[in-house]
Amino acid sequence: MSKTPRRLMLAAAAFALGVTAISVSVPSFAATSATSAAATTSTTYPVQVTAANGNITIPSRPTAIVSLSPTATEMLYAIGAGSQVKAVDSYSDFPKNAPRTKLNADDPNVEAIVAYKPDLVVVAGDTTGLTAQLAKFGIPVLSDPAATDLSQEYQQFDELGQATDHLARAQAEVARIKSQIAQIVADAPKHSKPITYYFELEQTYYSVTSSTFIGQVLGLLGMKSIADAAKGAASSGGYPQLSAEFIIKANPDYIFLADTVCCGQNARKVAKRPGWAVLSAVKDDRVVGLNDDIASRWGPRIVDLLQTVAVAVKRHGSG
Numbered sequence: 001m002s003k004t005p006r007r008l009m010l011a012a013a014a015f016a017l018g019v020t021a022i023s024v025s026v027p028s029f030a031a032t033s034a035t036s037a038a039a040t041t042s043t044t045y046p047v048q049v050t051a052a053n054g055n056i057t058i059p060s061r062p063t064a065i066v067s068l069s070p071t072a073t074e075m076l077y078a079i080g081a082g083s084q085v086k087a088v089d090s091y092s093d094f095p096k097n098a099p100r101t102k103l104n105a106d107d108p109n110v111e112a113i114v115a116y117k118p119d120l121v122v123v124a125g126d127t128t129g130l131t132a133q134l135a136k137f138g139i140p141v142l143s144d145p146a147a148t149d150l151s152q153e154y155q156q157f158d159e160l161g162q163a164t165d166h167l168a169r170a171q172a173e174v175a176r177i178k179s180q181i182a183q184i185v186a187d188a189p190k191h192s193k194p195i196t197y198y199f200e201l202e203q204t205y206y207s208v209t210s211s212t213f214i215g216q217v218l219g220l221l222g223m224k225s226i227a228d229a230a231k232g233a234a235s236s237g238g239y240p241q242l243s244a245e246f247i248i249k250a251n252p253d254y255i256f257l258a259d260t261v262c263c264g265q266n267a268r269k270v271a272k273r274p275g276w277a278v279l280s281a282v283k284d285d286r287v288v289g290l291n292d293d294i295a296s297r298w299g300p301r302i303v304d305l306l307q308t309v310a311v312a313v314k315r316h317g318s319g
Contacts, residue, residue, distance in 0.1 A: 042167070043061070043165040045059060047162060049142065049159050049162055051142045051144060052125070052145050053131045053141060053143035054131070056142055058120060058140050059119075059140075061084075062120035064117055064118045064120075066087045066116050066118040066120070066121045067085060067087075067089065067092060067098075068105040068108055068121065068123045069124035069144060070091045070093070071146075071297040071299040072124065072160065072299075073085070073088045073094070075144075076122070077098065078173050079160060079164070079173055080166045081166050081169075082097075082098070085098065085099060086099060086116050086118060087116045088103070090103060093293065105123070105124065108123070108128060110133045110134065113134065114134070114139070120142065121134060121141045121142070122141075122144060122160070123143050124146065125143055125145045126141065131143070142160070144156045147213050148212075148213055150217070153299070153302070154174045154177075154178075156298075157171075157173055157174050177303055180303045181303060181306060184310050185220050185221065185310075187310070187314075188314065190222065194222055194223060194224035195224070195253045196225070196253045197223050197224070197225060198226050198227070198254070198255045198256070199225060199227070200256065200265070201239070201258050201296075202259045202263060203265055204241065205242040205244065205247065206239060207225065207240060208239055209225050209228050210223075210227075210228050211238045212237075213298055215238065217302060218306075218309060221313060223313075226250035226252045227240055227242060229250070244275065247276075251279055251281075253286060254286045254312070255270060255279070255282070255287045256295075257270070257287065257289045257290060258290050258296060259292060260291070261293070265289070266287075267285070267289065271287075284316065285316065288312045291304075294308075
């Protein structure tokens with residue numbers, strides 16, 4: 001078995017860490033705006049939030065945030081906390097103006113992090129004891145692991161907003177995401193039966209089931225993953241490694257490639273794989289290339305992913 005891709009490990013981290021619900025309450029966003037909410041959602045410090053790594057106290061408004069999570073980086077900028085971000089890890093490539101460094105999110109170096117003199121560090125999971133190590137320096141750490149559903153994504157926005165004194169902007173961002181997702185789903189064509197798909201994380205056939213975060217998002221469009229029926233789908237946390245034979249036999253309506261940037265995959269290369277030319281998705285031009293990062297993060301650009309898939313389904317139909 002090949003090495004599991006990093007983006008798969010990030011997505012699966014939520015299962016290994018045992019995701020804890022965020023304690024900050026989430027109000028109704030139906031009529032929320034940054035202006036109307038500002039008077040009641042400013043943060044009073046010190047503030048305590050409950051994240052996956054426990055109850056974290058933030059003594060004052062952070063002005064030197066280090067983000068070791070590409071998704072958290074995108075969220076921080078989306079809620080207006082970008083000016084408070086001092087350094088981000090080597091994988092945080094969006095937005096382009098984020099202060100990208102050589103910090104390693106997979107194997108964080110305490111000395112390297114402390115050198116930036118942060119007053120808040122955000123990670124996508126603490127499996128190395130970073131919370132305890134940075135506590136010795138008086139630096140709080142918030143762990144926001146891979147979201148298991150949209151509700152948890154919204155909670156993480158809320159948590160980061162509370163922690164950084166941008167709760168109103170966080171609420172407005174969640175309202176925007178909810179509204180755009182609702183519109184995309186409303187505009188999508190309706191089908192009498194689920195549209196099947198193969199979602200490729202890398203060309204060794206790691207995929208996602210319908211129960212994963214990405215699977216649930218695509219499920220909003222009436223789509224169902226062929227990986228649901230794979231052996232070991234549940235034990236893999238929803239990220240099984242399939243085989244070419246399994247995929248060919250399942251003959252999915254669509255193939256979504258989330259390995260276009262990392263691994264140069266595209267419809268032409270897929271069609272040249274042994275036996276794949278017979279697939280209806282290949283014959284009917286339903287192989288859709290996705291941006292690897294957008295397809296593996298659970299932040300504000302989840303709307304872009306859903307829109308890309310919705311446009312493809314609307315353009316090509318399902319058979």
